[in-house]
């Protein structure tokens with residue numbers, strides 16, 4: 300069976316990016332008709348296949364869609380995130396997106412949602428169970444699949460695993476009934492960190508945990524991501540520290556040293572210099588826990604796992620020790636080609652503010668609704684590359700600072716941003732009163748160091 304439909308916006312993907320885009324578009328273009336298509340049965344994207352103990356890494360206060368709170372401003376009162384804005388669990392995120400879909404999108408009468416549907420291109424999508432095809436004629440196509448987030452349960456490791464190895468994605472950890480001799484975690488990123496913290500929280504001795512990491516990463520201190528008044532010095536002060544550290548740097552290596560010295564970056568082991576940066580965010584309490592695991596193997600990338608031996612790409616080996624091997628090697632961030640956000644009738648939401656894909660999607664929808672002309676639209680939505688290696692950090696920070704400077708010149712955008720939940724920090728900054736001298740001092744430090752920092756980053760890029 301095949302059906303033809305018409306719409307203004309055909310949105311592919313109902314992950315966080317698609318949801319945040321549509322939410323703002325509905326508010327900004329009151330008569331827009333929207334069709335959303337997704338392979339999954341429910342909105343929420345990769346959170347549908349996440350591990351049971353997954354949570355956000357940054358506060359819920361600025362995650363989700365703009366028009367609806369995800370956290371009610373709650374703070375955690377216990378655990379390793381104590382004192383900080385709460386981190387929604389995967390289940391909470393899914394329930395939240397489902398209620399946004401039902402209570403706002405569908406209730407508006409302007410959104411049609413096609414779940415379990417594979418988008419095939421050229422406006423055509425196919426229902427995964429019935430095989431029914433729908434052809435949508437749309438004024439604009441919005442590709443919200445571009446981030447291409449990879450998660451352990453659906454990812455294929457890039458090493459071989461013999462049949463008799465006890466190997467599992469971290470999703471399966473809570474289902475273990477037959478306790479293994481120990482746990483070998485493969486993967487040094489945030490997923491590996493989550494697996495280890497979960498094991499420790501569940502009273503597994505750190506001596507039973509081995510951590511294989513091909514690279515060490517610079518980490519972001521979660522204290523600096525709190526969009527609350529009482530964290531002004533930590534969050535905005537951290538920005539000032541960062542600008543000053545970059546401005547004063549004499550080389551890229553010196554810049555990373557200074558960023559660590561001023562507290563912008565954390566690292567697991569003070570004796571091992573990180574060579575990557577994926578934007579993983581962590582509390583100091585979590586870091587202390589992780590340091591209890593002493594068996595950290597740094598022999599490069601794994602090539603194969605056999606019943607008794609793990610072989611690395613460089614030929615070095617490590618015994619399996621009868622451990623269960625836990626796959627945390629999926630990198631949430633994949634290489635993805637940067638495209639213009641606005642290109643003819645295609646909109647490709649990408650990150651226009653570092654670490655904030657959902658704010659970015661919402662802001663791109665605002666630009667679509669309020670800015671005329673493709674060049675002007677793209678002018679405001681320069682893509683901020685995703686972090687990866689250390690050079691990517693330089694590119695990301697330079698592009699991010701450039702966007703912030705441009706946005707500051709655009710009054711309607713500035714006014715919109717200040718009122719947005721997903722922009723936790725503009726509100727904090729714009730609310731500073733002249734008599735709040737400590738805060739004014741931080742803002743002055745930022746103003747003085749922003750331009751020298753931008754110039755320094757440019758010089759590192761040349």
Ligand SMILES: Cc1cc2nc3c(=O)[nH]c(=O)nc-3n(C[C@H](O)[C@H](O)[C@H](O)COP(=O)(O)OP(=O)(O)OC[C@H]3O[C@@H](n4cnc5c(N)ncnc54)[C@H](O)[C@@H]3O)c2cc1C
Pocket residue numbers: 311312313314315316317336337338339343344345346353354355356357358362416417418419443444445446447448450631654655656657
């Ligand atoms: C463990 C973890 C924690 C994170 N914590 C945070 C955090 O605290 N804060 C933060 O800002 N970010 C966080 N992130 C980053 C996170 O990836 C993004 O915030 C966001 O969820 C990405 O959403 P997305 O819509 O781009 O991608 P996805 O969630 O992957 O959604 C893309 C959607 O497109 C659909 N799709 C793809 N191709 C097709 C097709 N051909 N046909 C139909 N449908 C298709 C997929 O089914 C999917 O639903 C975290 C990521 C991970 C993995």
